[in-house]
Amino acid sequence: MNRPDANDADVIVVGAGPAGSCAAIAAARAGRRVILIERGPFPGSKNMYGGVVYPRILDELVPRWWETAPVQRWVVRRSTMILSETGALSVDYRSNAWGQPPYNGATAYRPDFDEWLSRQAVAAGAQLVTSTTVTGLLRDASGRVVGVRTDRPDGDLTASVVIACDGVNSFLAKEAGLYSATDPSNFTLGVKETLALPKHVIDERFGVRDDQGVDIEILGGTSGVNGGGFVYTNLDTIALGVVLKLPKLAAQKKRPEEIIATLKAHPAIAPLIEGAEVKEYSAHVIPEAGYSMMPTMVTDGMVVAGDAAALCLAAGIWLEGVNFAMASGMCAGEAAAAAVARNDVSAKGLAPYTDKLNATFVLRDHKKLRKVPGLVLSDRVQQRYPAFVTSVVERVFRVDNPQPKPGLRRIVRQERKRAGIKLSELIRDGWTGLRGFG
Amino acid sequence: MTAIDRDTNWPEISFEERIGTAEFRIHERAHIVVDGDTCRGCSTRECVVACPANLFVPTSDGGILFNYENCFECGTCYLVCNKEGAISWSYPEGGFGIVFHRT
Ligand SMILES: Cc1cc2nc3c(=O)[nH]c(=O)nc-3n(C[C@H](O)[C@H](O)[C@H](O)COP(=O)(O)OP(=O)(O)OC[C@H]3O[C@@H](n4cnc5c(N)ncnc54)[C@H](O)[C@@H]3O)c2cc1C
Numbered sequence: 001m002n003r004p005d006a007n008d009a010d011v012i013v014v015g016a017g018p019a020g021s022c023a024a025i026a027a028a029r030a031g032r033r034v035i036l037i038e039r040g041p042f043p044g045s046k047n048m049y050g051g052v053v054y055p056r057i058l059d060e061l062v063p064r065w066w067e068t069a070p071v072q073r074w075v076v077r078r079s080t081m082i083l084s085e086t087g088a089l090s091v092d093y094r095s096n097a098w099g100q101p102p103y104n105g106a107t108a109y110r111p112d113f114d115e116w117l118s119r120q121a122v123a124a125g126a127q128l129v130t131s132t133t134v135t136g137l138l139r140d141a142s143g144r145v146v147g148v149r150t151d152r153p154d155g156d157l158t159a160s161v162v163i164a165c166d167g168v169n170s171f172l173a174k175e176a177g178l179y180s181a182t183d184p185s186n187f188t189l190g191v192k193e194t195l196a197l198p199k200h201v202i203d204e205r206f207g208v209r210d211d212q213g214v215d216i217e218i219l220g221g222t223s224g225v226n227g228g229g230f231v232y233t234n235l236d237t238i239a240l241g242v243v244l245k246l247p248k249l250a251a252q253k254k255r256p257e258e259i260i261a262t263l264k265a266h267p268a269i270a271p272l273i274e275g276a277e278v279k280e281y282s283a284h285v286i287p288e289a290g291y292s293m294m295p296t297m298v299t300d301g302m303v304v305a306g307d308a309a310a311l312c313l314a315a316g317i318w319l320e321g322v323n324f325a326m327a328s329g330m331c332a333g334e335a336a337a338a339a340v341a342r343n344d345v346s347a348k349g350l351a352p353y354t355d356k357l358n359a360t361f362v363l364r365d366h367k368k369l370r371k372v373p374g375l376v377l378s379d380r381v382q383q384r385y386p387a388f389v390t391s392v393v394e395r396v397f398r399v400d401n402p403q404p405k406p407g408l409r410r411i412v413r414q415e416r417k418r419a420g421i422k423l424s425e426l427i428r429d430g431w432t433g434l435r436g437f438g
Numbered sequence: 439m440t441a442i443d444r445d446t447n448w449p450e451i452s453f454e455e456r457i458g459t460a461e462f463r464i465h466e467r468a469h470i471v472v473d474g475d476t477c478r479g480c481s482t483r484e485c486v487v488a489c490p491a492n493l494f495v496p497t498s499d500g501g502i503l504f505n506y507e508n509c510f511e512c513g514t515c516y517l518v519c520n521k522e523g524a525i526s527w528s529y530p531e532g533g534f535g536i537v538f539h540r541t
Pocket residue numbers: 014015016017018019020037038039040043044045046047048049050051052053054132133134135165166167168189190191192241242243284285286305306307308312319320321322323325529
């Protein structure tokens with residue numbers, strides 16, 4: 001075993017996304033020498049998402065983060081919308097208290113947010129290296145990870161621990177053998193348009209003012225491809241996009257931008273974005289399957305965090321990855337620093353990382369909600385329930401005088417049959433949903 | 439669908455304009471290489487539908503024309519392709535490739 005102080009760093013963090021920057025902050029705070037490597041020209045330049053971060057986990061790492069974080073708007077309205085071909089049912093909750101400290105969610109651009117977070121890592125003492133792609137792992141004769149290979153000339157860098165925060169495609173976790181196989185049905189493709197509109201127009205259309213913002217999650221409206229949609233408000237742009245289950249997308253023969261265009265034309269969506277100009281088009285993949293697709297988190301000399309470990313939570317009404325990435329990165333940085341201090345960076349020495357994940361919301365939420373991603377993306381929930389639910393509501397609210405009002409039970413039965421849903425299926429899915437979300 | 443049901447009152451843009459809104463810093467080395475021979479035997483063509491940058495173009499002789507330049511580096515193509523060896527996928531050189539701004 002080589003002497004730890006002969007290494008280029010105690011800890012090398014690969015990827016300056018939210019997971020990597022938080023790992024670097026935590027390890028640097030604990031007194032370790034940290035190198036944070038990012039392949040983009042600046043942190044965040046490779047990263048896109050829907051648009052809402054929940055930064056409360058930063059209370060510990062970046063006190064008073066809300067004073068400096070590059071926020072677009074504070075979310076004070078959250079809606080879940082169920083779309084049929086022409087109908088829309090919304091559950092809409094508003095709380096202006098979410099627009100005040102300590103806040104809840106915020107819309108932000110990732111190139112801004114990730115760059116800001118990486119500066120916190122630099123302030124904590126980490127060395128940030130951008131425009132550098134890690135191309136592989138260095139291992140010693142026993143197979144232990146001892147550093148990384150980069151695309152720089154003489155680009156090998158050694159460390160006691162490597163923290164892989166290299167995102168959804170994590171070639172490092174795969175190279176280390178932490179994933180057993182890659183199943184495309186565990187992934188969704190997200191595409192989005194950043195749509196420009198004057199601020200006052202956005203304020204009026206979404207019923208907000210100042211730095212208040214809105215988060216709309218959509219079920220249905222994805223042209224029959226399993227997935228979902230979203231609409232988020234930034235200051236003077238709207239983020240509108242869809243997430244699409246990969247094998248279904250490929251099988252349905254509908255292109256991503258066509259699916260976006262269809263969603264934009266929906267009568268409930270079109271008035272929100274009328275006249276807006278596409279400022280930026282973007283795409284990224286999501287590890288969607290949650291707990292069931294997670295890799296082994298730890299091996300000799302290396303741990304994996306964030307999307308690289310499939311820690312993104314995609315469960316219908318929730319699409320949260322940044323907070324899970326930040327929290328897992330923080331746990332990884334702490335565990336790596338402690339392992340270096342104890343001079344045991346074996347898988348056993350790094351095992352407290354997994355214990356920390358188990359003790360926090362990261363794995364507790366994932367375990368509790370482990371059935372939800374599958375349910376939300378199931379054919380029934382995707383293809384039949386939106387039409388069923390919206391047609392029930394349509395009939396409840398439609399006044400058909402001189403006909404008397406039909407009974408709710410009868411409407412539900414008729415519409416359930418029309419949508420081709422068996423009562424036993426409805427009960428089973430309802431039960432899975434109740435238990436899954438409970 | 440009738441005009442009442444569907445509202446398309448905004449400027450629709452071509453795919454070229456759409457891709458033109460993203461910034462790509464192009465390196466001379468192709469980070470993704472597609473093996474045309476393997477694709478010739480592929481009837482499902484998942485990549486053609488799914489690639490968000492529309493970089494896989496079927497040719498009249500049954501092959502696939504691929505250009506790496508305007509790539510989001512998302513990984514969709516290698517995930518959906520079910521033919522071993524058709525796609526060799528890696529990230530571009532550090533500092534090159536897609537650069538997002540308001541995403
Ligand atoms: C369409 C979409 C919508 C989403 N919506 C939301 C949302 O609203 N809210 C939310 O919280 N989450 C959302 N997510 C999920 C969220 O974006 C991710 O969970 C989160 O970005 C994960 O953070 P990370 O640090 O693990 O990975 P990433 O953010 O992917 O960061 C990985 C970093 O590693 C770098 N990197 C990768 N490989 C290498 C290498 N070999 N060498 C050097 N650097 C490398 C990358 O350039 C990147 O900067 C969404 C995702 C998508 C795609």
